[in-house]
Amino acid sequence: MSQSINTKKASQAGKIVFGILLVILCFLGVAAFTSHSESEAKEELNIKEMIFGHIGDAYNWHITTIGEKHISIPLPCIVKGQNGWNFFCSSKLGHEGHYVEYNGYTIAEEGDNAGKIIEVATGERPLDISITKNVVSLLISCTLLLIIFLSIAKKYKKNGFCKPTGLQAVLEPLIVSLHDDIIKPSVGKNYKKFTWYLLTVFFFIFINNLLGIIPIFPGGANLTGNIAITFVLAALTFLLTNLFGTKAYFKDIVWPNVPIGLKCPVPIMQFIEFLGIFTKPIALCIRLFANMFAGHVMVLVLVGLIFVFSQLSLVAGMGFSIVSVLLVVFMSLLECLVCFIQAYVFMTLSALFIGMAQVEEEE
């Protein structure tokens, strides 16, 4: 009885909150409209630039721009050009739309190297290992990974036979299910050689995906939606697959078990098998990249739509801001799911590929 009253109250409160939210969302539209009309004279709205500015890499971590003031975290630049190694702060190079020269370097405004550090004299790219936004995000996620799992490991070492508590209790089922249900059966009897990589890869992708959804500072970088990151991960899977491959695995590529006509005069099957060695990790690389990239683009496009509609009229902006925010909430929740699924898929497929290379000679 009292429960039904409680739920009634809760639903009433929910309705009130929802109403307030709607009003706020309408004002968001108004704000977007007014801010747009203020800056209309200066620059045209460029959704494409906005989106790629958010999901791409940068030399500083831009947080927001209030009026003319850019609020961002400057990051160190490390470049090696014709005048040797150079270390300087990214704020020396100015900010977006207003780059300046420093020490013979600047950031290209357009062209193939747009947004990257170039040498002023030649216009070429120097050797650039700057700590960019993505690298900082990478460092943050790696630190988080180390803190989380080393602390858990310490807990296990200290009192492993006790009931798991805190973070340990949250992660234990995940680790156990990954280890027992995926790595063990997929890789086969040599699974112990690959556990370190597979578990690290899963949690690395998972934590970076999650950090990517958080829109403000420690998160927000589109790390797993960057091809360099997924490329390194896929390359490591490729190396582990082929370096530890068994004789039977390579024999199956060079002389597959198919009718002789398919492999003897013209090596059709060999060609396909050989191609397969590379397509598998490339698919891994592209899948993760495209999924995370697309998720970020979707959210940004939905937010960007508010500004597009505000350009049309105040009412359209107000109306669409509601739709847009609801859609963004939905997308973000969906992304939470995708974060897990993509990490899971990457690890599962890596385990399967490694397991396929662990086949034993059939008698």
Next chain:
Amino acid sequence: MSLLTPDPGLLFWMLLCFLIVAFILGKWGWPAIVGMIEERGNYIEESLKKADEANAALANIKAENERLAAEAKNERVAMLKEATRLKEKIIDDAKTQATAEANKIIENAKESIQLEKDNAVKEIRSQVAELSVNIAERIIRGELKTNESQIDMINKLLDEVNIAKS
């Protein structure tokens, strides 16, 4: 647009960071976690098995106890029965013995009574005989005071003997 061309700087940092993290976790993270989870699993399994065994042992002990108790009970009943039987037997024995003894005593008494009786009868008889002889003597003495009577007597007796002879 550098969307599909990996940036060398990021590649470098990624490779470095990831390998370091993987190495550290592979050395001090995962083995400790996975190993301990497995160890704990084994420990729990073993403990359960042991508990099962202990339970089985306990059940055995219980059954054994019950069996012993039942046995003891049976034994007690048997002993009680035996004791009762023994008691009855002893009583019976005692009774028969006592009866026998009593009979014997009675017999003895009867015998001695008989003996005494016989003796008494014998004595009475001899006394009676003596008395009779004495009386007869006196009577005969009185009767045979004269000679004629003595001769008569002798004749008579002789007659009697003759009659008895013929």
